[in-house]
Amino acid sequence: MDIRIGTAGWSIPPRHADLYPAEGSHLERYAALFDTVEINSSFYRPHRRTTYVRWADTVPETFRFSVKFPRTITHEHKLADTDELIAAFLDGVTGLRQKLGPLLIQLPPRLVFDHHRVAHFMETLRAQFDGALACEPRHPSWASDAAEDLLRDYQVARVDADPAVIPVINRTSSNAPLHYIRLHGAPEIYVSAYDDAFIAALANRIEKLDAPVWCIFDNTAWGAASDDGRRLKAALTARIQK
Template structure:
């Protein structure tokens, strides 16, 4: 019996090749989020990585999606693209203060994606984790960490993440380490191997395997599964096919 819910989605919702493949021909761009939210159960927001958003923007997004839908927010590049993460206190505060709590119960995890050149430094990571609050404006926050250097495949890193109740991202990708570990009360997966010559991005066996994995992750708490990168044009089809398998 699953303990948590499973939410499945994609990165963003504005990508021109999805017009006519995921979005009906002629659908207004202003209706894309509404359409995506009726077919998916989560979206990982990329825009927050590149720039601050307005509180009114988050409120508008929240109003466009149904109950139970979640937005994961990618933390600002200014917070994570640095040699010493613990030196990013000001930029982390700027990110946290942009008004995303307007999402209310539509707020999912915050993704902190480290640079591929960032090497594991236990003291730095411990200090960085101290900068990530458990709540904001009374709203609980969940933090997911995506290291992209092999040095993070270290029990010391997993111990730090677990102590902070921060999920280590299960990143299924060609160029980055895939660390499969339970370190929080939720799991966060980013699946990045979709191929264009398969209509659903992944073949039936692969999708069955991901459905099995997601059910396993949900035994410990909520699970978030995002189809990211790879043949991006296929990611909505992959997500909807996985949702269908999960019932």
């Protein structure tokens, strides 16, 4: 089963430091426990290609990075007139080489689905990148059949987010190229840890999915993500070994 579990960023909260090895950089220590990480800092600022190369050289061969699209593309330009910005972003992230996983396109809550705009963006992106893509739209207009068809045409998975901003599209479709799950924490977003019942139900759901799974805990504000990820790994391991 192709299931990857990780957190948004690789910071190690002091209260969970004992989950990780004592020696090494934060990324080296993180990679001893998890096999993937979501790079969120790329949303706020560009990183040099050499930085991505260094990160890739730091982790084991089986480790994979997902990378969040810059806000200049998604929030400032709103996917329009982004040809040069896409090229610059891809020039950097491809420094991860074979350790590059999905690119995450998180859209602003007010971005209405515009077929022409989105199709041009996807066409430009796909002309330069044939890897995995996941999109997290947050405006109700993206619940339309037209949006679903367009994403399917370009082999883009919908993000399955918790809490769901748009409940009608919360679940990734069964024919998706991958399942990308982002867990922001509930009831308090980015803060709350998930209880054992939620983790058990999530493990049960993941086990039944029919495509590669990336599960990212984004409830990092107070460090809950590390322990939640560890508990999910343990729950899935127990189910698979039965």
